[in-house]
Amino acid sequence: MTALLRYQAALLAGSHRWLPPTICYLAFLAIGVQTGGPILDAYGWAAAPLLPLTVWLTRIxxxxxxxxxxxxxAAAAGPGRVHLAAVLTATLAAGLLALAGAAFVALLSDPHSSDHRVAVPVLPATLAGLLTALACVLLGTAVGALCNRPVLRGTASAVPAGLAAALLLLVLGASPANAAVSGLVTGSAHGTVTVPWLPLAATLLIAAAAVAAACALSARRG
Amino acid sequence: MRLDGVGRRYGVRGPWVLRDIRLDLPGQALLRVEGTNGSGKSTLLRLCAGIDRPTTGRITGRPRTAYVPERFPAAMPFTAVGYLTHLGRVHGLSGPAAARGAAEWLERFGAAGHAKTPLSDLSKGTSQKVAVAQALLAAPGLLVLDEAWTGLDAAAREVLDRAVAERVADGGTVVFVDHDPRRLAGAADARYRVVDGGLRAEAEGPAPDSGNATDPQLTVEAEGGPGRPAGPPGVPGAELPGRPRIAAGPDGTVRLTVAAAHSDALLRALLTARPPWHIRSVTSAAHSVGAPPAAHPEGFPPPADGLRSGPPGSAGSGHSEEVPLS
Incomplete structure (x- = not known):
């Protein structure tokens, strides 16, 4: 598995196809995260776009x-493992984006509530921000695994389905990614840090199930 | 490895490409698969290689597998040696061993000069060499070749023939499809034809239209050392690479005639046998598969019979008495 991950990571790095999503994310951060802005809002802003970006990276x-x-x-390692390595590479790449975003927020933001009156402890806020980002990455991985080969094989169906699913999961209140992000944003009003353990556990389960299904199917449908 | 009632169709309602295939793939065997275009050969090979899973039935006992596709248009951001090193690691080699194997196989295929060339800049033939090297560098137990010779130059085709002979001599199984009926003619242990989704075993030996093949043949004259029973050589528990025709030569030697592609593997088997054989000479033999070499025309056993039946010395008809048993 290490060899496969290394191979896939080299493939992604050398193809330079990681550049457009990375530039998009940096642009998004530059627009949304302001120097001296409230830290929890900024973490929410940095986490949300990771969901569609992970879907994009998974497709790449x-x-x-x-x-x-x-x-x-696939002959050497089995089609399921090859598929898993590709999906995990995307998850890891999105994880790197999440770390970069969190570092950006931690450096620039003001550790206070939205009205700048209540101090927010930086470390718990950063933990909550990172875990929210992770929840978004995992949900994006699940969507990416289900909206690509081998489940949806044509570009005409895969891209719109992935995009629509990513946006719906950001907006709908029932989605764990939405719950984690809104936990940060509403907490920012009063300066309370909500660590999204429950949404994270939910996304972990969803991602594991979706990726396992896609990998099992990859041997049957190539 | 064994295919048990294997069927495959694409899509829930697609037509059956293959149906109820039963096939045993023994170790140390070379199997040829034939069939018309679109008959399902490639599907069968992909199932054997484990890239596809059968819709029905099951495949058990697959050893470590490598696969060579017919076309390898690899638009990937690697150099040839970089790609091979990655694939070597995927095959389970350590990093240094993979890099070494990559360099060795590129050298053998005469592509060492392209080791540092990006894959996307390689010609069709050279990328095919990379695809073949990828499969060979980890010495797999099962090698699946889907028209792997296509696009290779004559020298590289010969190297691949020899590499296939080596894999079989080392106890591996090789399954191949090739449109050239003379490809490895006479060396295949079994031939199968895919017809109407089923598998039909063909007569062993060369394909019918390969009778006049003018593949170069070599005759190896070998001598058993003291303490070794001479006669059709008993390489322990195995039959000899390339299934040579065996005849007694002068002075208690044995003459083994084999297709040139298998001569290296045959020599290696003879020299590494315990006790080893002594090689007297290696000469190019009169060609033409099927007819015995001119040097000993007395009706020696047809290919492989001497090896497949009975103990050493018992199989020959004419000259076996003359082979001294020391």
Missing amino acids: CLTNEPSAARHCA
Whole structure:
């Protein structure tokens, strides 16, 4: 598995297809995170876009390898493991974006509530921000795994489905990503830090189930 | 490895490409799969390689597998040696071993000069060499070749022939499809034809239209050392690479005639046998598969019979008495 991850990571890094999502994310941060802004709002702002960006990165990793090369790797390691390695590479790349975003917020934001009157402890706020980002990344991984090969194989169905699912999961109140982000934003009003343990556990389960289903299917449908 | 009632169709309602395939893939065997275009050969090979899972039935006992696709248009951001090193690691080699193997195989295929060339800049033939090297560098137990020879130059095709012979001699199983009926003619242990989604075993040996193959043949003259029973050589528990025709030569030697592609593997088997054989000479033999070499025309056993049946010395008809048993 380490060898496969290394191979997929080198494939992603060398293809430079990680650049557009990274630039998008940095632009988003530059627009939304202001120097001296309230820290919890900023963490919420930094976490939310990671959901659609992870869907994008998953699509990149799953379409990066020509099918002939994929077959060679699949014969050596099994198609399920090859698929898992591609999805995990995307998750790890999104995790790096999340770390960069959290560092950006921690450096620039003001550790106070929205009205700048209640002090917010930086470390718990950063923990909550990172875990919210992780919840968004995991939910994005689940959407990416279900809205790409082998589940949806045509570009015409995969891209709109992935985009729509990502946006709905950000907006709908029932979504764990939405719950985690709004926990941060509402907490910011009073300076209370809400660590999103429950949403994180939910996204972890959803992502594990979705990725396992996609990997199991990858041997059947190529 | 064994295929048990294997069927495959694409899509829930798609037509059956393959149906109820039963096939045993023994170790140390070379299997040829034939069939018309679109008959399901490639599907069968992908199932064997584990890239596809059968819709029905099951496949058990697959060893470590490598696969060579027919076309390898690898638009990937790697150099040839970089890609091979990654794949070597995926095959389970350590990093340094993978890099070493990558360099060695590129060298063998005459592509060492392209080791540092990006894959996207390689010609079709050279990328095919990379695809073949990827499969060979980890010495897999099962090697699946889907028209792997396509696009290779003559020298590289010969190297691949030899590499296949080596894999089989080392106890591996090789399954291949090739449109050239003379490809590894006479060396395949079994031939199967995919017809109407089923698998039909064909007569062993060369394909029917390969009878006049003019593949170069080599004759190895070998001598058993003291304490070794001479006669059709008993390499322990195994049959010899390339299934040579065996005849007695002068002075208690044995002559083994084999397709040139298998000569290296045969020599290696003879030299590494315990006790080893002494090689007297290696000469190019009269070609033409099927007819015995001109040097000993007395009707020696047809290919492989001498090895497949009975103890050493018992199989020959004419000359076996003349082979001294020391």
